[in-house]
Amino acid sequence: MTTSAKMAAIAALMGETGRARMLIALMDGRALTATELAQVAGVAASTASGHLGKLTQAGLLAVLSQGRHRYFRLASPAVARLLEGIMVVAAEPASEQHPEPRIGSLLREARTCYDHLAGRLGVALSDALVRNGAIELGDEAGRVTEFGESFLQSFGISLEVRRQSRRLYCRPCLDWSERRFHFAGVLGSALLARTLELGWITRANEGRAVSVTPKGRRGFSDRFGVDQVYSTPNTYKGARHVQGIGD
DSSP: OOHHHHHHHHHHHHTSHHHHHHHHHGGGSOOEEHHHHHHHHTOOHHHHHHHHHHHHHTTSEEEEEETTEEEEEESOHHHHHHHHHHHHHHHSOSSTTSOOOOOOHHHHHSEEETTEEEHHHHHHHHHHHHHTTSEEEOSSOEEEOHHHHHHHHHTTOOTHHHHHOSSOSSEEEEOTTTSSEEEEHHHHHHHHHHHHHHTSEEEOSSSSBEEEOHHHHHHIIIIIOEEEEOSSSOEEEEEOOOTTSOO
């Protein structure tokens, strides 16, 4: 099959609403069962099974078996990036006469974008690290500075993850709700894992939204200079310069 034919086949698979819902549900990086994905898609179990079979055969999903259960997840970071790009385009208003699509306040505030933080929180963290010289982000690539390596290590992020992975360590990712860059790659994944480990954020019971805990509010402010305005809904003021980053 030619590249153009494969492209058309993948686009057709993703063009069905139920399958699209399944893929979006897996954008938090976790694995879900066929039953859970059927509920997300709003289809019968038999229909979900057919959808999942097609998505797996096309290389968009991978299957993990654990005992009697089978779990589905996105097959690779490349699939996640494909979905991110489509979501950016889908979030664009069709014309000046059409308002922007409605985005849930929790998702806009803070969410996972496959394996890294996104939304206002992700963008604010990216701004803080760029402003204070810890990372540099371009339109296509990013890098961690010498100071950034020291700061990240002091925060508990080991540089070994960079040496052991073939993925880009730091890359820009266009945030589909904020229309600005946050950072992704191995560093984005490591930061998400570390903030979960510290109890700064917690995952929502369903969906990709995450909540910032009181401990996290203090930590993001003191460590990264990212403050919140606790009005309706929580809105990030962005990054400020603090001791410990860039001093």
